[in-house]
Amino acid sequence: MRYFTTRNRAILREMIVTDFKIRYQGSVLGYLWSLLKPLFMFAIIYVVFTFVFGLGKGVPLPPTMSNFEDMVATIEQMPHEELLVECKFAITKEFDPCEYFDKKVWFRAIADVLKINKMVALAVDYKTGKILEDSQQLALVAATVFAHFPQVQAVRCEFWWLKDDAKSEDVFYRKDMPDMWRALWPRIQALEQAHETMTFPPKPGYLCRKWCPVVSCPHHGK
Numbered sequence: 001m002r003y004f005t006t007r008n009r010a011i012l013r014e015m016i017v018t019d020f021k022i023r024y025q026g027s028v029l030g031y032l033w034s035l036l037k038p039l040f041m042f043a044i045i046y047v048v049f050t051f052v053f054g055l056g057k058g059v060p061l062p063p064t065m066s067n068f069e070d071m072v073a074t075i076e077q078m079p080h081e082e083l084l085v086e087c088k089f090a091i092t093k094e095f096d097p098c099e100y101f102d103k104k105v106w107f108r109a110i111a112d113v114l115k116i117n118k119m120v121a122l123a124v125d126y127k128t129g130k131i132l133e134d135s136q137q138l139a140l141v142a143a144t145v146f147a148h149f150p151q152v153q154a155v156r157c158e159f160w161w162l163k164d165d166a167k168s169e170d171v172f173y174r175k176d177m178p179d180m181w182r183a184l185w186p187r188i189q190a191l192e193q194a195h196e197t198m199t200f201p202p203k204p205g206y207l208c209r210k211w212c213p214v215v216s217c218p219h220h221g222k
């Protein structure tokens with residue numbers, strides 16, 4: 001049997017419109033209130049349970065994640081003025097801060113956790129793969145933090161290798177950023193040239209064997 005025939009749909013629409021009119025007749029704010037009410041309820045419940053009853057604080061992680069307790073405690077204990085998570089930062093080619101999807105965006109970075117405490121900051125990036133030291137990536141995250149927080153003079157950037165319960169870290173200073181960009185510039189220029197000429201010579205590495213989607217490459221799977 002077909003329930004959603006043209007006739008049934010017309011009846012259903014008429015019933016909804018009639019119900020709506022009856023409910024909000026003579027009430028200018030009634031419709032608006034029906035939209036805002038769930039939001040207010042959510043806000044009240046959130047404030048009561050989070051700040052009055054303190055739920056969520058001190059609750060242990062699930063057993064499968066209990067080995068991350070020390071990591072979480074490290075973040076909680078460090079003093080801070082500002083705590084941000086899943087921070088998406090971007091800069092222009094002039095190293096000015098910009099929106100993540102700004103038309104002038106030149107470089108983007110994401111920090112899973114960012115703590116700002118006056119002139120210093122901690123940026124943490126969780127990693128689920130195998131340990132791969134990459135100080136350059138840490139330096140680039142630091143560069144975006146410096147661009148977005150002019151008061152910050154030093155950033156400690158850390159990779160947290162979740163599978164191995166290990167960390168890689170490095171400390172970066174604002175005064176050293178020009179040298180960092182200078183050292184990186186030849187690689188940036190090579191990338192820009194490859195992009196402009198659409199020439200991407202294969203560069204075999206550990207990704208060839210399992211992760212690379214370019215199956216036509218002679219190095220694929222090797």
Ligand code: SF4
Nearest residue numbers: 202203204208212217
């Ligand atoms: S298989 Fe993929 S990662 Fe390896 S060289 Fe070819 S394109 Fe590069």
